[in-house]
Amino acid sequence: MKTILIVDDEPRTREGVRKVLESWSAGRCRITTASSAVEALEWLDENEANLVITDIRMPEINGLELVEKLRERQHPPVVIVISGHPQFDYAHKALQFGVIEYLLKPLDKAKLVEAVELAFRKEVEMNRIERMERLVDTKLLETTEQENQYSAPVKEAIQYLDEHLHEPITMKDIADHLHMNASYFSVLFKEQCGLTFSDYLTRRRVQRAKELLTNTRLSINEIAEKAGYQTAKYFVKVFRSHEGVSPGQYRKNVTHAEETIQ
CATH class of the missing domain: 3.40.50.2300 (Response regulator)
Incomplete structure (x- = not known):
């Protein structure tokens, strides 16, 4: 009402x-x-x-x-x-x-x-x-909008990362996949995306978690796993640091907003 x-x-x-x-x-x-x-x-x-x-x-x-x-x-x-x-x-x-x-x-x-x-x-x-x-990380949105300007290795890295986000993937894993030197890849990624690889990876994982919190009834443990975190405790710590609230509170806030719209 x-x-x-x-x-x-x-x-x-x-x-x-x-x-x-x-x-x-x-x-x-x-x-x-x-x-x-x-x-x-x-x-x-x-x-x-x-x-x-x-x-x-x-x-x-x-x-x-x-x-x-x-x-x-x-x-x-x-x-x-x-x-x-x-x-x-x-x-x-x-x-x-x-x-x-x-x-x-x-x-x-x-x-x-x-x-x-x-x-x-x-x-x-x-x-x-x-x-x-x-729901949307504006920094990630900016990188998506500019993706057509990235070089082939960076585009492939982003695609590979999205496909393996649930795995404990590292920058070295992606550099090896691309047959590139890890240090050179790090500089290239930051230069083109405007984010360090580590920051981009964290934002993508938090973004995936936000999507799952909003659109599914999965538990926090299950969401942590699907977002690539080895433990729910570390996932909650990273999420709170990034979003200012716990995953559970974020879910409540988004649910409340949706009920208000309806």
Whole structure:
């Protein structure tokens, strides 16, 4: 169930927006309210909102300051700003902060509903992007995009590595496969890929693990083995160092993101 948080110090506006959206959502959304940005931030410390609808002019912390604070959070909600003042500088700053819509009071009910529907579509898009960023190593993506510019030995090395990733493969193994001097191959690989062979190998193994964590129900031990790690303990250490979370937590995060999209 989507959650909408309405933030406005004017009770009439706050309740009016709530009633319109409760009628529109017909129970599909959880709708809650806050009478100030301070109250909203306190609520958000304990709860999550998919969408925040906030007035601009409020005591203590105004709407734009609230939006700025929301952007600092790990999973910021999408935001609609409402205002009784058609001031360009407010609207311009709101758009700079990534606000989805800037609505003027008195609020048109149809435009409010339209803005909320747009905001939820935007949230889906943002969640998809976030999920892709979690899944894809941008450095590896860059090497893939430039692969057609690599020399034949480097292309063959990458292909051989992908095919034998589950094995305890080393740079010397690949250099021997290519009938090349290991030191020369190391320099050639770094020069063309922009990554050392060791860094590339680690990133590929972590990438393989992320794909398996996302798309299968294999255990951490099984995934460690398929990603080329001899022990699950070492795999967890490398994964945490690279991704900032354990493999198990990564799986939970990605699963949560997918449920949010649906």
